[in-house]
Amino acid sequence: MNIQFKKGVLELCVLVVLCRKDYYGYELVQTISKNIDIAEGTVYPLLRRLTKEGYFTTYIQESTEGPARKYYQITDKGRQYQAVLLEEWTRFITGVNSLIGKEDVA
Amino acid sequence: MNREKFLAELKAALGRMPESEKREVLADYEEHFRMGMAEGKDEEQIAASLGNPRLLGKSYAIDALLEEPKGGGGVSAVSVLRALFASISLTFFNLIFILGPLLGLVGVMIGLWAAAVSLPLAGVATLVSPLATLVAPGFFTLSGISPAFLVFAGIGVAAIGLLAVIGMWKLTRLFVLMIAAYVKFNARIVTRRK
Numbered sequence: 001m002n003i004q005f006k007k008g009v010l011e012l013c014v015l016v017v018l019c020r021k022d023y024y025g026y027e028l029v030q031t032i033s034k035n036i037d038i039a040e041g042t043v044y045p046l047l048r049r050l051t052k053e054g055y056f057t058t059y060i061q062e063s064t065e066g067p068a069r070k071y072y073q074i075t076d077k078g079r080q081y082q083a084v085l086l087e088e089w090t091r092f093i094t095g096v097n098s099l100i101g102k103e104d105v106a
Numbered sequence: 107m108n109r110e111k112f113l114a115e116l117k118a119a120l121g122r123m124p125e126s127e128k129r130e131v132l133a134d135y136e137e138h139f140r141m142g143m144a145e146g147k148d149e150e151q152i153a154a155s156l157g158n159p160r161l162l163g164k165s166y167a168i169d170a171l172l173e174e175p176k177g178g179g180g181v182s183a184v185s186v187l188r189a190l191f192a193s194i195s196l197t198f199f200n201l202i203f204i205l206g207p208l209l210g211l212v213g214v215m216i217g218l219w220a221a222a223v224s225l226p227l228a229g230v231a232t233l234v235s236p237l238a239t240l241v242a243p244g245f246f247t248l249s250g251i252s253p254a255f256l257v258f259a260g261i262g263v264a265a266i267g268l269l270a271v272i273g274m275w276k277l278t279r280l281f282v283l284m285i286a287a288y289v290k291f292n293a294r295i296v297t298r299r300k
Binding site: 033 | 130133134138142165
C-alpha cells in the first residue's frame with residue numbers, strides 16, 4: 001500500500017489500540033504489525049511524539065518474566081483526539097466505499 | 107545488521123538531541139530487541155523488521171527540533187530551518203521538488219521586505235528634504251515644490267511604509283509556520299526497509 005497513506009493511518013491505529021488497554025512497547029508494535037505491513041521501528045517515534053503532546057502517559061512495571069516493561073496509557077486528551085480522528089476516518093472510508101460501489105459517478 | 111550496529115546507526119542519526127533523550131530513545135529499541143530475542147528471533151531478523159535506523163533516527167531528530175521551547179515563545183525560525191534541512195536530507199524527492207520552490211519563496215520574501223523597508227526610509231527622506239535646503243541652500247533646491255507639501259507627503263509615505271513593515275512581519279511569521287507544518291507532515295513518513 002501507498003506509504004503516504006499508511007503514515008497517517010498509523011497514528012489512528014496506535015490511538016485506537018491504546019484506547020482498549022495499556023500496552024508495553026513491544027506488545028503494541030506486534031499487535032499493529034500483525035495487522036498492517038509497516039516498518040516496526042516507526043511506531044516508537046510516533047509513541048514518543050504523542051506522549052510528548054500529552055495523549056499518552058508512560059509507567060514502568062515489573063514483569064514476572066524478565067526485566068521491567070514500559071507501558072503506555074492513553075489520557076483523556078488522547079481519547080478525545082482518537083474520537084476526532086476516528087470520526088474523520090469513518091467519514092472518509094464511507095465516502096471511498098460509496099464511490100467504489102457505484103459504477104458511474106456523476 | 108546486528109543489534110549493536112542498528113543501535114549505533116540510530117544513535118548517530120539522532121543528531122543534536124540531548125544525551126538524556128538519546129538514552130531514552132535507545133532504551134525503547136533495546137527493550138524491543140530483548141523481547142524479540144526472548145521470543146526466539148535473532149538479531150538480524152529483529153533489525154530488519156524494525157526498519158532503517160538512520161531514517162528512524164532522523165524522524166526523532168526532526169520531532170525534537172520542532173518541539174515548542176519550554177515556557178512558550180513558539181518555534182524559532184532557526185530551528186525550523188534546521189529541521190527543514192534535516193527533513194530535506196530524508197529523500198531525494200524533497201531536494202528537487204521542495205528546495206527549489208522554497209528558495210524561490212525565500213527570495214520573494216526578501217524582495218518584499220526590501221520594498222517594505224524602503225517605504226518608511228523614503229518617507230523620512232521626503233520629510234526632511236526642506237531642511238536640507240536650509241542647511242545647504244546652494245546645494246539643494248526644492249524645484250518649486252512647496253515645503254509644506256513635502257512635509258505632509260513625507261509623513262504620509264512614512265506611515266504607509268510602517269504599515270507595510272508590520273504586514274511583512276505578520277506574513278513572515280505565517281511563512282515560517284507553514285514551513286514548520288510542512289516539515290512535521292513530511293517527517294511522519296513510514297520508513298519501510300526494503
